[in-house]
Amino acid sequence: MEKVLMKGNEIIGEAAIRSGCKLFFGYPITPSTEVIEYLSAQFPKVGGTVVQAEDEIGAINMCYGAACTGNRVMTASSSPGVSLKQEGLSYSAAVGLPMVVVNVNRCGPGLGGLGPAQSDYFQSTKGGGHGDYRLIVLAPSKAQELYDYTMEAFDLADKYRNPVLILSDGFLGQTMEPVVLKERPEAPAFDRSWVVDGAKGREKRVLASYSLTNEIGEANNLKWEAKYKHIQEQEQRWEEFHTEDAEYLLVSYGTTGRICKSTVLNARAKGIKLGLIRPITLWPYPEKAFIPYKEKVKGIVTVELNTGQMIEDVKLAVECKVPVHLYRRQGGMLPTEDEILDFVENKFNLSAVEEV
Amino acid sequence: MEKIFGRSKGLTDVPFSFCPGCTHGIIMRLIAEVLEELDIIEDTIGVSPVGCAGFSQDFFSCDFVGAAHGRAQAVGTGIKRSLPDKIVFTYQGDGDIAAIGTQHAIHTAARGEKITSIMVNNAIFGMTGGQMAPTTLEGMKTSTSPYGRNIGTNGYPIDLPKLVANLEGAVYVASVSVDSPKNINQAKKAIKKAFQVQQAGLGFAFVSVLSTCPTNWGLTPSDSMKWLRENMMPVYELGELKVAEEVKSL
16 A cells, blocks of 8 residues: 655545545635645546636535536635535535535634634534535544545445535645555445436436425425434544543544644643543534543543634533533644643642642 | 427426516427427436526426526536536526626636526516516616616626627627517527537537516516517627637538
8 A cells, every 4th residue: 555745635635536536626725725736737637627616606516516417526625715615515415415525724714814723613513504404524633534534525425415524624734744545445336316417218307405385395304304313323433542541531623633642641641541532523423422421531621723612512412411621722823732731730620640 | 180389398297387478488498499409308407596597497308406596507517527428508597697696607608618508688586576687777677776777876787698708718609589489589599509519519608588577577478578679679789799610610
């Protein structure tokens, strides 16, 4: 297996190619631009198509059209651009279209800055556009996961006929790291009986989301709700790090999830029984991860690059049976492992442990 | 008895649901006849917009995709890029393509996207109940220009086919009307050519069709036709506005 040094955004592009995706519609925006640049250079060699659209709205609607034909399709952008895509994502979810959307999260609101952030957590996990729908959201924390999760995203999108969002950030997108370019086993054959590709020898098909009556509208909502419940049951994913005997837990995803691993190791060296739950799916949120710990641990700290968004899901997951605190940096700043540990020690009055 | 006239195979048996005197039915029938004559019904994917034109997805017998308001051409682009051998057309009202979807109208043409777009221009927002459109004429009363469109505050109507004809990637642009048998024949010829352009892979083809909205204009169907001739035709010039060199030999 090939091990190479690549930039995070380019890894996503390479994973898309090796997932059999041949269609990319996008619009440049820092810090996501290397995805469209990489594919603009590589796709022509493998018979793929890149269209640099008039804007993000054009790009997501091109994805919508391509997805209707059943072929794999991807777009990538960064926070302000992803805001523009929300209308198209709502329509795509309503029609049940498989597609992979990458958000290389930069800080906001507004134009914000180019640094890493997790400020789009609400937008990513609670729907984002109008209407009641969900995207499957995967949160990689390092190069290899950018590669693996992108491949996984295409399969999940096809399996559930639902858009899948890869929530990266400005740090992951811009960092060069080694990655093993694993070949993916052949994707399972997915149902294509819904695809629009010309009504040759069959009844015509229409892919649209208009519900002419309220009765049809409710029936549609119930159908989608059942799908989302099924996904919630089947697809919760997370990683645990030193949780088995933990008295305190960090909960963090993506870049900060990775930093928190160092915090856990440093804490352990000082005799503090700290563990980490790193959510991999942000939707469905891995509530199951908390079941063994919600009656057991003394306290939880979520570490986030926002004003405290995921903390709400953590509180729901532990049914408020454990005190849950927030440590956050914002505006493109990242925490060090030490400042997280300082916060944990202060919050739970643990500095005495060191002297034992 | 010999049957000499019937429904085009390009249409389903779903009855048209348009208001009396609306010309959507005529225009859809012309497109359906063209699809049938070119024998491309089974190879065609239509894209419907939001608005009255959105019902097209029920009436045509080819596959259809329903787009968000204004996005039909971007959706059509995605379909065509995914399936380059299929025929893709968008069927959109003037409010859809010339207001909320203007960026796609310009860039689909500029890219020379190999799709066909039909704009039905009745100078008003029909489905939402008669509001001002980008094509509403100066002085024309609508529910959001109740004292008549004031150029000073509302600006000028957009002549989209003229705008699009300026773009290199648009190789065939026509402006037609369906107010008379003669013009209906002209309209069908233009629509047919717009699909042949796509079959030949020559570039973007665009046909604007002047249409009526008796309900929201507050006129009878026959007065609507008269109003279209007297008011819209002088503003929106009819004819083949652009026939690129490569299209002439079709």
